[in-house]
Amino acid sequence: MSEKPPQEELHEHVASIAEGAKHELTTSRRPWYHLSHVGGVLLIIYSIQLSLFGVLTWLVHIYPVNPIDITITREFQEHPTAWLKISMEAVSYVGSSIVLPCLVVLAAVIFWLAGLRLEAVVVVAVSLVSLGVNTADWPGPYHLTGSESRAGNPAQMDNRN
Numbered sequence: 001m002s003e004k005p006p007q008e009e010l011h012e013h014v015a016s017i018a019e020g021a022k023h024e025l026t027t028s029r030r031p032w033y034h035l036s037h038v039g040g041v042l043l044i045i046y047s048i049q050l051s052l053f054g055v056l057t058w059l060v061h062i063y064p065v066n067p068i069d070i071t072i073t074r075e076f077q078e079h080p081t082a083w084l085k086i087s088m089e090a091v092s093y094v095g096s097s098i099v100l101p102c103l104v105v106l107a108a109v110i111f112w113l114a115g116l117r118l119e120a121v122v123v124v125a126v127s128l129v130s131l132g133v134n135t136a137d138w139p140g141p142y143h144l145t146g147s148e149s150r151a152g153n154p155a156q157m158d159n160r161n
Contacts, residue, residue: 021114101127 004012030038076084094100104127111120 018113025114025116 094103104123108120108123111117111123
């Protein structure tokens with residue numbers, strides 16, 4: 001009895017999984033009229049989301065200081081807890097380390113090998129644009145000046161004028 005080496009078995013297993021994924025992708029093609037209907041529904045949903053986001057941005061522009069947010073922020077700052085610190089570090093770890101670029105490259109490679117070239121390019125392009133936006137030197141939030149800053153406004157949590 002001749003058994004295959006583990007590397008060869010692993011390679012065959014990975015190849016069979018890749019073939020299965022390719023087969024599922026090619027057999028899941030839908031007719032154009034079905035895709036047109038789904039596209040229309042998604043367009044309506046995205047339009048509603050865009051409208052709601054526009055209303056939200058307008059409200060934030062009109063009322064930049066939310067007292068509830070200020071109260072919650074002060075409470076967390078005055079009473080720090082270990083579980084909150086650990087969970088915030090765990091959530092931000094992926095984005096602040098080498099893990100995120102590796103995951104992006106891995107996703108792009110998987111899309112590319114599955115024959116989804118456009119998706120692979122879009123994943124990389126969106127990540128690069130996000131990197132550029134996040135590393136740009138944007139101006140910070142505005143600060144209250146004059147009589148507003150001396151009136152004890154809760155919006156000014158740091159003591160800058």
